[in-house]
Amino acid sequence: MQDIFKPSFILKSxxxxxxxxxxxxxxxxxxIIIGLLLGFIIAIIRIKQVPILNKVLILYVSFMRGTPLLVQLYLSYYGIPLVVEYINYRFGTKYNINNIPAMVFVFLAFALNESAYTSETIRGAILSVDKKEIEAGQSIGMTSVTIMRRIILPQALLVAIPNLGNTLISLVKSTSLAFTVSVMDVMAxxxxxxGRNMRFFEVYIAIAIIYWVICLIIEIVFRKVEKKLNIQEREIADDRG
Incomplete structure (x- = not known):
């Protein structure tokens, strides 16, 4: 039995x-940083119903949420070199495709995927803010930027935090796909x-524990942030009362 399963190899790994x-x-x-920035921009464009862009972004979000991340990663990894090659052919440039690190393709695929999910989270959170409070801000002469900063974002953040935490946890687990395009991460x-030691079960127990601990830490951090925001929101509500 000792030769079949070696618990000590888990610690050794x-x-x-x-x-x-x-x-x-x-x-x-x-x-997640790039995804949040893009997601916020997408959410604002969709809320404002910007002509043409809104329809394009609806299609974009639908595609990114409706196709596997692994497929998107492959499209990025194999597609960007083709685009660069076409640019070289079309415009006579000499960009070296081989100089593009594999990590760039991973960043692009993951960030675009995250932007689609976070945009829906942010859009829903912003739309959940009571319109009467926005109208009250407008009535006292607040600018759109001030209303966004002082009224909409604080309340929207409180609504969005749980979903953003879940999104980040999902993203951390999804990073295990990066090895498919030759990126050396913990999964690779x-x-x-x-493969070197033929101890697949022990090693995969070790990697499962690592991902689990990371996700637990993220969950704890987001719970504390959510709790703090709830306390601040109650204090603000009491002041208003």
């Missing part, structure tokens, strides 16, 4: 796998270790 944890966290953080490291 951690140090080597964790060497690549920064790459996994980098993918998650860069993607685990596969190498498992």
């Amino acid at each position: 951690f140090p080597e796998i964790l060497k690549y944890l920064p790459a996994t966290l980098e993918i998650a953080l860069v993607s 490291s685990a596969k190498v270790i498992a």
Whole structure:
């Protein structure tokens, strides 16, 4: 039985796998930051019903939410070099496709995917804000920017935080797909270790624990942020009362 399953190998795997944890966290953080920025812009455009752009973005969000992230990652990885190659052919440029790091394709695919999901979260959160409060802000001469900053965003953030936390957790787990385009992250490291030692079960237990701990930390952080925002919202409501 000892030869079939070695619990000690689980602990032995951690140090080597964790060497690549920064790459996994980098993918998650860069993607969520870009995704939030793009998602906010998309949400505002859709709320404002900007002609043409609104319809284009509805199609974009539908496509990104309706197709697997792995497929989007492959489209990014194989599609961008084709676009660069066409530009070279069409305009006589000499951009070197081989100089594009695989991480760029990962950032692009993950960020665009996140922007589609976060845009719907942000849009729903903004629309949940009581219109009477917005009208009250307008009646006392607040500008649109001030209303957004002082009335809409604080309340929308409170509504959006739980979903944004779930989105980030989902993103961290999805980073395990990055190894499919030759990015060395914790998942890629685990596969190498498992293949080298033929201890797949032990190594995958180790990688499962790592992802689990990361997601638990994110969950705890977002719960604390949500609790703090709730307290602040109650204090503001009491002041208004």
